[in-house]
Amino acid sequence: MNNIVKRYIPQILVILFVVLIFGFLTLNAQTNMDNRGIDFGFGFLSQESSFDVQFSLIEYSGSDSYARAFLVGLLNTLLVSFISIIICTILGVVIGVARLSSNYLIKNSAAWYVEFFRNIPLLLQIFFWYYAALRALPMPEKANAWFGVTYMTVKGYYIPSMVWQNLNIFLYSGLAAIIAIIVLRYYANNLRDTKGKQIPVLLYSAALLIVLPLLSFLFGGVSLEFEIPELKKLSKISYIYEGGISLPPELIALVLALSLYTSTFVAECVRAGIEGVSKGQKEAAASVGLTPNQVLKLVIMPQALRIIIPPTTNQYLNLTKNSSLAAAIAYPDLVLVFAGTALMQTGKAIEIVSITMLTYLTISLTIAAIMNWYNKKIEIKEK
Amino acid sequence: MQILNFLKPNRDNIKNYSIIGSFLVLVSLIDVISNAFLKINLTFFLPGSLTTLFPLIIGLIGLNMMRIDYSGNKKLDLLNKNINTNNFNALLTLVILFSIIKALPQSLSWMIFDATISGDSKDACTGTGACWTYIKVWFRRFMYGMYPNEFHWRINTAFILVIALGFVGYFMKENLKKYLALYYVIIYPVIAYLVIYYLISGGSFGLQWVETGAWGGLSLTFIVSFFCLIFCFPLGMIFALGRRSNLPAIKYISICYIEFWRGVPLITVLFMSSVMFPMFLPEDFFMDKLVRVIIAITLFEAAYCAEVIRGGLQSLPRGQYDAAKSLGMGYWKMHIFVILPQALKLVIPGIANTFLALVKDTPLIFVVGLAELAGMLALAKTNPKWLGFAMEGYIFASIIFWIICYAMSKYSYNLEAKYKTER
Numbered sequence: 001m002n003n004i005v006k007r008y009i010p011q012i013l014v015i016l017f018v019v020l021i022f023g024f025l026t027l028n029a030q031t032n033m034d035n036r037g038i039d040f041g042f043g044f045l046s047q048e049s050s051f052d053v054q055f056s057l058i059e060y061s062g063s064d065s066y067a068r069a070f071l072v073g074l075l076n077t078l079l080v081s082f083i084s085i086i087i088c089t090i091l092g093v094v095i096g097v098a099r100l101s102s103n104y105l106i107k108n109s110a111a112w113y114v115e116f117f118r119n120i121p122l123l124l125q126i127f128f129w130y131y132a133a134l135r136a137l138p139m140p141e142k143a144n145a146w147f148g149v150t151y152m153t154v155k156g157y158y159i160p161s162m163v164w165q166n167l168n169i170f171l172y173s174g175l176a177a178i179i180a181i182i183v184l185r186y187y188a189n190n191l192r193d194t195k196g197k198q199i200p201v202l203l204y205s206a207a208l209l210i211v212l213p214l215l216s217f218l219f220g221g222v223s224l225e226f227e228i229p230e231l232k233k234l235s236k237i238s239y240i241y242e243g244g245i246s247l248p249p250e251l252i253a254l255v256l257a258l259s260l261y262t263s264t265f266v267a268e269c270v271r272a273g274i275e276g277v278s279k280g281q282k283e284a285a286a287s288v289g290l291t292p293n294q295v296l297k298l299v300i301m302p303q304a305l306r307i308i309i310p311p312t313t314n315q316y317l318n319l320t321k322n323s324s325l326a327a328a329i330a331y332p333d334l335v336l337v338f339a340g341t342a343l344m345q346t347g348k349a350i351e352i353v354s355i356t357m358l359t360y361l362t363i364s365l366t367i368a369a370i371m372n373w374y375n376k377k378i379e380i381k382e383k
Numbered sequence: 384m385q386i387l388n389f390l391k392p393n394r395d396n397i398k399n400y401s402i403i404g405s406f407l408v409l410v411s412l413i414d415v416i417s418n419a420f421l422k423i424n425l426t427f428f429l430p431g432s433l434t435t436l437f438p439l440i441i442g443l444i445g446l447n448m449m450r451i452d453y454s455g456n457k458k459l460d461l462l463n464k465n466i467n468t469n470n471f472n473a474l475l476t477l478v479i480l481f482s483i484i485k486a487l488p489q490s491l492s493w494m495i496f497d498a499t500i501s502g503d504s505k506d507a508c509t510g511t512g513a514c515w516t517y518i519k520v521w522f523r524r525f526m527y528g529m530y531p532n533e534f535h536w537r538i539n540t541a542f543i544l545v546i547a548l549g550f551v552g553y554f555m556k557e558n559l560k561k562y563l564a565l566y567y568v569i570i571y572p573v574i575a576y577l578v579i580y581y582l583i584s585g586g587s588f589g590l591q592w593v594e595t596g597a598w599g600g601l602s603l604t605f606i607v608s609f610f611c612l613i614f615c616f617p618l619g620m621i622f623a624l625g626r627r628s629n630l631p632a633i634k635y636i637s638i639c640y641i642e643f644w645r646g647v648p649l650i651t652v653l654f655m656s657s658v659m660f661p662m663f664l665p666e667d668f669f670m671d672k673l674v675r676v677i678i679a680i681t682l683f684e685a686a687y688c689a690e691v692i693r694g695g696l697q698s699l700p701r702g703q704y705d706a707a708k709s710l711g712m713g714y715w716k717m718h719i720f721v722i723l724p725q726a727l728k729l730v731i732p733g734i735a736n737t738f739l740a741l742v743k744d745t746p747l748i749f750v751v752g753l754a755e756l757a758g759m760l761a762l763a764k765t766n767p768k769w770l771g772f773a774m775e776g777y778i779f780a781s782i783i784f785w786i787i788c789y790a791m792s793k794y795s796y797n798l799e800a801k802y803k804t805e806r
Binding site for chain 2: 012015025026028105109115123124128132325339349368
């Protein structure tokens, strides 16, 4: 009896407490909305949004619905996260490896890089790039070409766009190359296991990846042209580049700040991962006669990755969540387009803020679930 | 790199080789330095691209000539071991050295030699360097926001009082030490709140009322992070215990809470506190914006705190629980006297990191219109009398935040090292 009381009373009290809080809040919201004449509902999503978005990956204009505006914002968020994740991974791996270098200068430069970018609030870094650094760039008419065809100006970064003919054949050839590589790997593994013969899989794979798409250019009728941005005079003093792709300065500032900031955390993960593999593993592998490359590939990396990947994914998630700071410099991401402009226009605070939060929550929880599954899979199974 | 082999020294001729090698490195350094500082190109007779590569090539040959496994000369061995283990390392060494030398004169002259600090208006800044006058004139605004100038002593006094009260634990008598946790978790926050309320807000004791809208600058950053810090810790502890509980209702409510806050960005939480939260309050109940923001950040950081504390709870060996239970301790006794003291000691570095993240997150309150340091910078930047000094402002703010955060992270490393040895 005593046990049952101890077990159920606290639970009932807690549930009651939570229910009461939610009930109280809902009741207040109900009365408040009744008083102000606001009704709750998601019908506004299909209404015409009648605002414009500066930068969009899909066709969008003011006559489209709020739901489409939401999609525009979501895609912009994903775009900036995707680019930043790629850059921060490359930077992070380089810096993380550099921190373990035996070279005093490299080790310390890398350490200072980490200390420097990690300890300045991200928002300040975004502001610095956007309001200070990128504003110092030249006007379009005075810009020098980078790599001959791209222009970094105060109005954004202009890069050539690709004009494809028969793009699908090119993609098929790439797909064929990947399939061929998988078959090759399988065959090579088989050969190694049965006959003990080694073939340079990496070299063959690289060759396949280059040769097959090249063939598609020669025989498949695929052609690629670059549309290079050209300077055009709008009025007496106003110039602009036409053609190609223009990346707005907001996007550049955001990518720079996010990737530099997150790369420091990725670097720490990489360092911890490589340091986490015990020295004995390396020595044992070398003593069985593996070459240094094989030691790295077959012994060190699989173990280091096991330590590196979970915290790094966490950093990617943080990056995606941090990309919401875009709102501070008016990059049209999910928060700015939806929780900013759309909320202003419709006044549907509860609906819009909940949708925005749920979107981020869904992204986070999905990736977290995948990570949990992956961690379970790669866990070392001790007997 | 086989070609360079004839340049390899051996034990016998290392002396000559190292002299020639260091001479070559010296030449390359002199070339770069004269190029960067004096704008003199010593290698003007070489064709364009070779001029820029000249110091690199000369330096590489020099370092290659000095490289030897063991020479007996301590300094040379130290040099070889640290920056000159192979050609790739030597190249990186030179590239880093040269880029530092190349960047120095520009940044130094911008930040120090050509910079202005005298005067008190924009006209003083005529040079090509930074305009620190801007920072000097706006300094009080950056520190105290729109808080009236004549009352700044109130903020200072309040901060000194709060910090002094925080150190009480160090001077407490031995027999009172058992109440330390009680003091920090309950009494201290209340006193700190009263101090800040009566001194900074004013309104009584003859102090003029200053509304929170006027608060700002770095002092607001401190106020927000201080309150979030002291509130999120106990809250995090509750949810950590809740998540480890074997009562399903409590466990799942805690999990939902933690996962929800960890899954959303802080900026949406702040949006929620400013536009959505007022809808959920009783009609004529007014809650100050600053209070709402502090609540929002506290709830948010408590989830992160909870996860860190849970890590500590999980890493305690089961024996501790069993031993406590076998002594006949109940749930609360066991946790208060046995589990939590050990677990909290373990997670101090993690908690310090969470607090560091909290401090770095406070500038975000700018998006709901509270002008702390980043917000004041944005205001100052758009002031028509002071246009065009964004760079100086952000560098100033970055330096301040960097010092705070770096000190905190170093402190957490120290704590980590300290508690590692004790176990």
